[in-house]
Amino acid sequence: MARLAEIVPLTLVLTIAGSCGVLTSMVEPIRWGILATGGIASTFVEDLALLDDCRVTAVASRSAERAAAFAKKYDIPHALDSVQALAASDEVDIVYVATPHSHHYLPTLRLLEAGKHVLCEKAFAYNAAQTRTMFDVAREHQRFLMEAMWTRCNPAIREMRRAIKEGMIGEVVSVNGNFAISGDIPPSHRLRNPELAGGALLDLGVYPVTLAHLALGVPESVSAEAVMDAVTGVDAQTAITLKYPNAIAQLSCSYRGGAANEVTIAGTEGRIELHDYAYRPSGYTLVRYDGGSREFEAPYVGHGYVHEALEVHRALRQGRLESTLVPPQSTIEVMEILDAVRERIGLRYPGETHPKQS
Incomplete structure (x- = not known):
């Protein structure tokens, strides 16, 4: 798959990279874990492949077979069979939660409590009460949490x-x-x-x-x-x-x-x-x-998910725990x-x- 610089003009690459506060070739990669193996997880991983400042290091699914197949398809080093294993991995900085929205709340809490940053798909949770708790736990553990609302980053x-x-x-x-x-x-x-x-x-x-x-x-x-x-x-x-x-x-x-x-x-x-x-x-x-x-x-670049990934990277590089494009209060x-x-x-x-x- 083409890298970012191969599919958009250099001026746009510099603008996008600059918005992250870094030029991608000059920094340590951010290590992503992926929770779930469905279609949206696939398209997100394909968009991450367009960026030079990150690696996908692990994927987790309740099915070890699906995790292994996903890992093989996208050349991901670690295939795991549970959210607990993903939370415990030393090879992951941030997790993209791509499960159905009925399965966002508890996995996100487990990941935050284990010290992982999280990008969680929308709808963010069942309800606003769960959403407030998720952001409260993120603040308690000093972890970054953002709704994967790609529209706001477009x-x-x-x-x-x-x-x-x-x-x-x-x-x-x-x-x-x-x-x-x-x-x-x-x-x-x-x-x-x-x-x-x-x-x-x-x-x-x-x-x-x-x-x-x-x-x-x-x-x-x-x-x-x-x-x-x-x-x-x-x-x-x-x-x-x-x-x-x-x-x-x-x-x-x-x-x-x-x-x-x-x-x-x-x-x-x-x-x-x-x-x-x-x-x-x-x-x-x-x-x-x-x-x-x-x-x-x-x-937009790639499938369109590149821009929310860039927003995550920009925040993490700057040491911020909240997005400015997708702020917690807006999600709530x-x-x-x-x-x-x-x-x-x-x-x-x-x-x-x-x-x-x-």
Whole structure:
């Protein structure tokens, strides 16, 4: 696979490397462990291979066979059969938790308590209570913890945020966003399986909610309606309205098909359009109401996970325990919104625990 310098211009490489506070060839590598062996773990490891300042040194799965196969495919030295073994490894600095979100909470706590830094996939946990505990434990053990919300680290999204802050569209008055997929999804699949905290909301809805939060912050009220899966009982299709003092966000998510996966952030003087696929964009359209539009290009590297890995590396190199692009408070606030939506649509998960019950 091509290295970072082979697929993007040198000026961009220097900019990206500089954002980490280092030039990648001049530092000791950060050693990554990977928890789980599914598709998202594969794409993340492929993106890590584009960076010169890290190594993947271990992978862990409940299946020793799957761990061994993954390790062989990606030339990873150590294949382990449990999160406990990964936590105990002296060859790992930080762990990427790529398990279903039903299996984020306890493994992350074990890893933090064992002294590992953690990048944990979204949705971050079952609920905001667990999320707060996870960050509390990270602070207690002086470990770095970040939600793997690649959208917040995406170059186009970062440029879009700058444009909004600089008043390019005036005061934000609305966010409209959708994330829908379709296909023959079996009931056992993580999207539909309540035992794995399935449903459209936590898996897909977290993206439009995150973009609404990014543009508008914490809403003053949350309302929602859902069509529940007749077989498994999770939400198959959910519509969300977030009310702010001077704005409204109308969001939707579905695994039954739906509108294009686009987001529009509208202001008093213009709007920003993020086209399909809006949660990993390579640019955006800025439309001004007084005439004219402009296309902004900001391509992502690799599969798009490179940028969240760079944010992790930048923080670790600088000795910081929290991300500035994906701060803990933002992760908590998004989980609180998701909790409120679940309350409105009556979505409960078997085995869901709050910290005092764990």
